[in-house]
Amino acid sequence: MTLDAGANLRKGVAEFAVLALLRGEPMYGWQLSQQLIERGGFIASIGTLYPLLSRLRAKGWVSTYDEASDSGPARKYYRLTEGGREALAEFRAQWGGFSASVDALMEGTTNDA
Amino acid sequence: MPDATTAYLAELERALGDLPRTVAGDILDGVREELGALDDAAARERIAELGDPHAIAAAASEELPRSTPAGMQGDPTWYTVLTILLVGIGAYAVPVVGWIVGIVFLWNSRTWTRRDKVVGTVILPIVALLALGITAVAGLATATSTGQLGQEAINPLVPAPFTFAHSALIATAVFAPIASAVYLLVRARTLRR
Numbered sequence: 001m002t003l004d005a006g007a008n009l010r011k012g013v014a015e016f017a018v019l020a021l022l023r024g025e026p027m028y029g030w031q032l033s034q035q036l037i038e039r040g041g042f043i044a045s046i047g048t049l050y051p052l053l054s055r056l057r058a059k060g061w062v063s064t065y066d067e068a069s070d071s072g073p074a075r076k077y078y079r080l081t082e083g084g085r086e087a088l089a090e091f092r093a094q095w096g097g098f099s100a101s102v103d104a105l106m107e108g109t110t111n112d113a
Numbered sequence: 114m115p116d117a118t119t120a121y122l123a124e125l126e127r128a129l130g131d132l133p134r135t136v137a138g139d140i141l142d143g144v145r146e147e148l149g150a151l152d153d154a155a156a157r158e159r160i161a162e163l164g165d166p167h168a169i170a171a172a173a174s175e176e177l178p179r180s181t182p183a184g185m186q187g188d189p190t191w192y193t194v195l196t197i198l199l200v201g202i203g204a205y206a207v208p209v210v211g212w213i214v215g216i217v218f219l220w221n222s223r224t225w226t227r228r229d230k231v232v233g234t235v236i237l238p239i240v241a242l243l244a245l246g247i248t249a250v251a252g253l254a255t256a257t258s259t260g261q262l263g264q265e266a267i268n269p270l271v272p273a274p275f276t277f278a279h280s281a282l283i284a285t286a287v288f289a290p291i292a293s294a295v296y297l298l299v300r301a302r303t304l305r306r
Contacts, residue, residue, distance in 0.1 A: 045168060048173065
């Protein structure tokens with residue numbers, strides 16, 4: 001399937017967008033999906049979200065727990081693990097340099113300037 | 114549970130039918146947990162936001178290749194090579210059993226598709242059956258024409274049926290395993306790309 005450049009970029013960072021959202025507080029699926037869509041279209045729909053979450057769990061970057069809700073069934077909350085925090089820190093460390101390199105390339109400047 | 118919710122969940126479950134059970138289960142649980150707390154009006158609104166179940170299924174299936182852990186993508190190269198060697202020449206090391214071990218390796222591999230495995234497996238039996246059939250027909254034809262049924266193999270002048278039986282054996286023992294191995298090699302190279 002062909003994706004435009006923007007969609008590819010967002011897809012590439014979607015995992016870390018989830019980690020960043022969970023940094024402050026645990027969230028449940030719908031909350032995450034709303035935030036990811038509203039704050040930049042990081043996912044297409046919840047169809048994208050759950051496979052992504054299960055990948056993050058497999059990597060040990062997030063864990064889950066159930067919490068009773070005021071109305072309706074218990075909700076599954078996703079929480080950042082220590083490993084997830086480290087992965088996010090690593091991503092942040094790389095992102096600054098990477099985005100600067102991309103900017104430089106796109107503006108046509110060279111490193112030895 | 115409002116009717117709209119029940120209907121949407123059923124439709125979503127059908128749409129997710131082709132996806133691995135764990136993925137489909139995660140999505141269904143997530144949606145069920147979200148819609149479960151809502152009354153009819155609120156549920157309808159949320160369902161409109163969630164969108165077409167088929168679009169959800171399509172988005173999920175697009176995510177899937179990347180959801181496979183790296184180690185699950187294929188076999189280590191040595192396993193693929195060993196499988197091809199066993200299928201191709203395993204029978205020379207240990208007659209018959211070598212080939213069978215190769216086929217067991219083949220079916221346990223993750224390198225090839227199911228179709229490749231079937232093709233790789235049936236080439237030898239099909240060649241063997243064809244060879245047997247041709248030999249039988251040729252033998253029968255010669256025997257009928259010469260009226261010497263049952264004496265062909267003893268003839269030192271090597272009549273046609275013996276040649277056919279000989280070719281059939283060679284085709285089955287040499288050509289078929291090598292053909293399977295070449296096929297598997299070509300497919301493995303294509304699939305790994």
